[in-house]
Amino acid sequence: MKHSLFLFDLDDTLLDFKASEQLSFVRTLNQLGHHDVTDALFTQYQAINTGLWRAFEQGDVTKDFLKVERFRKTFVAHGLALDANAASLLYLESLSETVVLIDGALRLCEQLAAVGEVAIITNGVDAIQHRRVAASGLGHYISFIATSEACGYAKPDSRFFDYTARMARAFAKPETIIVGDRLDADILGANQFGIESCWFNPGRQANQSEALPTCEIAHLDDLIPALKALA
Numbered sequence: 001m002k003h004s005l006f007l008f009d010l011d012d013t014l015l016d017f018k019a020s021e022q023l024s025f026v027r028t029l030n031q032l033g034h035h036d037v038t039d040a041l042f043t044q045y046q047a048i049n050t051g052l053w054r055a056f057e058q059g060d061v062t063k064d065f066l067k068v069e070r071f072r073k074t075f076v077a078h079g080l081a082l083d084a085n086a087a088s089l090l091y092l093e094s095l096s097e098t099v100v101l102i103d104g105a106l107r108l109c110e111q112l113a114a115v116g117e118v119a120i121i122t123n124g125v126d127a128i129q130h131r132r133v134a135a136s137g138l139g140h141y142i143s144f145i146a147t148s149e150a151c152g153y154a155k156p157d158s159r160f161f162d163y164t165a166r167m168a169r170a171f172a173k174p175e176t177i178i179v180g181d182r183l184d185a186d187i188l189g190a191n192q193f194g195i196e197s198c199w200f201n202p203g204r205q206a207n208q209s210e211a212l213p214t215c216e217i218a219h220l221d222d223l224i225p226a227l228k229a230l231a
Helices: 017-031 039-057 063-077 084-095 105-113 126-136 158-167 185-192 220-230
Strands: 005-010 119-120 144-147 175-180 196-200 215-217
Touching: 017 039, 039 063, 063 084, 084 126, 105 119, 105 220, 119 126, 119 158, 126 144, 144 158, 158 185, 175 185, 185 196, 185 220, 196 220, 215 220
Parallel strands: 005 119, 005 175, 119 144, 175 196, 196 215
Antiparallel strands: none
16 A cells, blocks of 8 residues: 555544534534424535535634524524524534534544555535544544644645645555545645545446546545555
8 A cells, every 4th residue: 555644524424413513413403402303404414514615625714603594594594593603503502512424424534544644635624524533433543633634725725735744643645544424625625736645436426526526436445445455
């Protein structure tokens, strides 16, 4: 295997963010006194949240604005008289506790840590992502966590990857690979920075973007064989 630095996206690559997100959303609204959390309400929140994260990655909104605005817009859309600021605080607290691993994540990180350096690259909130990694059991195998909040720039901005490279014990582009589920952030970021990438694509979606992954897998257990084939 030629790679010695493995940069993993966190949400929906190592951790099942969709499962954690829904659990945390329901818990948050319950704590605010709203117990009728419908699928339509959660779906609306997801759409709003996704749009705001895209805006953040383009530099159009701040993360502090995003964290509250996603709830404010959801509550307005459904006529809910709930406190968006309180919802944001409760949600972030819950998110760090409702951690669900993607199948094979722990085993994979253990195997890769034995042959190189494993790190996390994420556009998530710094303190929350550190807590989620610690709660997941992955922390023992993770060398460092690079977050957009600590960096000041988000994937796919090359300045984020410059920041990440400086955190590594040793960095060489030919020996580094990014593994992530998002073509527009992880894979495109790798393309622009000049390093290899693996698209984690469990849904086997078609790639209709400009991003070009070096390889593609549908299950985390397939990563090591795919990397060996690149050597």
